[in-house]
Amino acid sequence: MTVINSRRLFLASSLGAVFWPKLMVASEKDAATQIVYLAVHEINQIINSGNTEEQMLKSFEGVFNEYADVPTIAKYALGRDARTASATQLKDYTKAFSGYFATKYGRRFREFIGGRIEIVKVAKVKKYYSVNTIAHMPAYAPFEVDFLVSEQSGQPLVFNLIIEGVNMLLVERQEIGALLDRNSGKIDALIRELKAL
Amino acid sequence: MRNFLLIVIFVVLSACRVPLEDGISDPFEASNRQAHEINKSIDKNIIRPMAIVYGDITPIKLQSVANNMSMNFSLPRYSMNYILQGELKNASKSSMKFLVNSTLGVGGIYDFSSQLGLTSEKTDFGETMAKWGFREGPYLEILVLGPSNQRDGIGKVVDLVLDPVSLIGVGAKSVATATSVAFGLSARSQFRESIDSILYESADSYAQSRLFFLQNRRYELGTNKAEHYIDPYN
Numbered sequence: 001m002t003v004i005n006s007r008r009l010f011l012a013s014s015l016g017a018v019f020w021p022k023l024m025v026a027s028e029k030d031a032a033t034q035i036v037y038l039a040v041h042e043i044n045q046i047i048n049s050g051n052t053e054e055q056m057l058k059s060f061e062g063v064f065n066e067y068a069d070v071p072t073i074a075k076y077a078l079g080r081d082a083r084t085a086s087a088t089q090l091k092d093y094t095k096a097f098s099g100y101f102a103t104k105y106g107r108r109f110r111e112f113i114g115g116r117i118e119i120v121k122v123a124k125v126k127k128y129y130s131v132n133t134i135a136h137m138p139a140y141a142p143f144e145v146d147f148l149v150s151e152q153s154g155q156p157l158v159f160n161l162i163i164e165g166v167n168m169l170l171v172e173r174q175e176i177g178a179l180l181d182r183n184s185g186k187i188d189a190l191i192r193e194l195k196a197l
Numbered sequence: 198m199r200n201f202l203l204i205v206i207f208v209v210l211s212a213c214r215v216p217l218e219d220g221i222s223d224p225f226e227a228s229n230r231q232a233h234e235i236n237k238s239i240d241k242n243i244i245r246p247m248a249i250v251y252g253d254i255t256p257i258k259l260q261s262v263a264n265n266m267s268m269n270f271s272l273p274r275y276s277m278n279y280i281l282q283g284e285l286k287n288a289s290k291s292s293m294k295f296l297v298n299s300t301l302g303v304g305g306i307y308d309f310s311s312q313l314g315l316t317s318e319k320t321d322f323g324e325t326m327a328k329w330g331f332r333e334g335p336y337l338e339i340l341v342l343g344p345s346n347q348r349d350g351i352g353k354v355v356d357l358v359l360d361p362v363s364l365i366g367v368g369a370k371s372v373a374t375a376t377s378v379a380f381g382l383s384a385r386s387q388f389r390e391s392i393d394s395i396l397y398e399s400a401d402s403y404a405q406s407r408l409f410f411l412q413n414r415r416y417e418l419g420t421n422k423a424e425h426y427i428d429p430y431n
Contacts (some may be wrong), residue, residue: 165416178400
């Protein structure tokens with residue numbers, strides 16, 4: 001699917017929302033495509049806005065909170081320790097993780113300045129949709145970024161990114177696990193460290 | 198003798214399929230970690246500062262020219278490896294691309310062939326060995342070269358020693374080397390924050406580099422076992 005096609009699809013589904021509200025939920029695939037389309041559209045605007053780093057990071061945080069399932073990503077990254085943590089700890093941890101996540105991945109997307117992300121195709125894989133995109137960068141070979149979208153939280157949200165084969169959930173579980181080890185397995189210490197990062 | 202070699206290659210090719218890989222095998226972790234620390238200090242004290250200066254003073258158009266030339270000089274190596282893999286169509290594509298870019302693209306300054314829709318996927322001797330059925334072997338962090346594994350480490354050495362560009366002449370080989378250094382610096386500078394984040398901001402930079410390398414390499418070669426579906430909702 002080209003950008004033009006996905007734009008058309010987006011327009012069509014927006015029109016659908018106005019005239020035939022029920023058609024909107026008819027296709028999970030369209031919903032998955034649309035969520036990534038909107039996220040990518042906003043990311044493209046941010047990286048070409050010429051704003052300062054601080055402004056961009058703030059904008060990215062908004063995009064992540066709207067289109068990504070950050071609490072689910074946070075819980076997966078914590079792994080087994082999520083089960084033994086108290087409800088308060090889990091809540092504090094999720095909040096600290098969200099801040100860490102927004103800054104880290106905001107910085108990653110900021111490196112696409114001058115480039116653009118294009119939606120190529122959408123495929124259903126087991127319980128989720130994989131929205132395959134290509135990041136075009138000035139002076140470099142383009143590379144693939146897959147946005148994995150699931151409706152298991154109740155609404156379509158991005159729950160994982162695969163950048164040239166590198167799985168974000170695995171990377172974050174490794175990283176949070178190492179941070180936890182560094183803090184002798186104490187979740188409260190991990191939360192403090194995440195807030196300080 | 199030559200016929201015998203060809204027969205061996207094709208027998209090996211037909212007998213083997215690309216082996217699939219899973220998990221992390223790192224029996225040399227202690228020495229790998231030492232190499233990682235040395236590599237980090239090489240990056241911190243030499244490569245990173247050079248890359249920042251290069252990236253800041255060189256206009257992106259000029260970096261692009263150097264990167265195009267470096268890519269062009271890799272094409273004969275791709276052709277050689279595609280031939281060894283029995284992928285003759287890809288071999289002719291990369292050879293054709295080299296011819297077009299070297300002539301119409303003025304020595305590879307312009308990636309003229311891409312405008313004609315002629316593209317070539319990169320390949321290397323590590324991939325050739327994978328296609329011959331060699332497993333990746335234990336993870337290795339190699340001094341200066343960075344994250345690798347047994348098979349791809351050998352591949353890197355073979356690609357360095359048997360580069361067809363050397364046949365064109367010492368001059369061509371030196372330009373190829375210079376532009377590939379320029380490409381490395383350009384990439385280190387462009388992806389500065391991503392690389393810094395792995396090397397200097399992560400809790401365990403060795404484990405992060407290993408994870409990034411293994412996943413990315415298996416993805417490039419198509420050797421990752423049908424990916425475990427990570428369902429964070431269960």
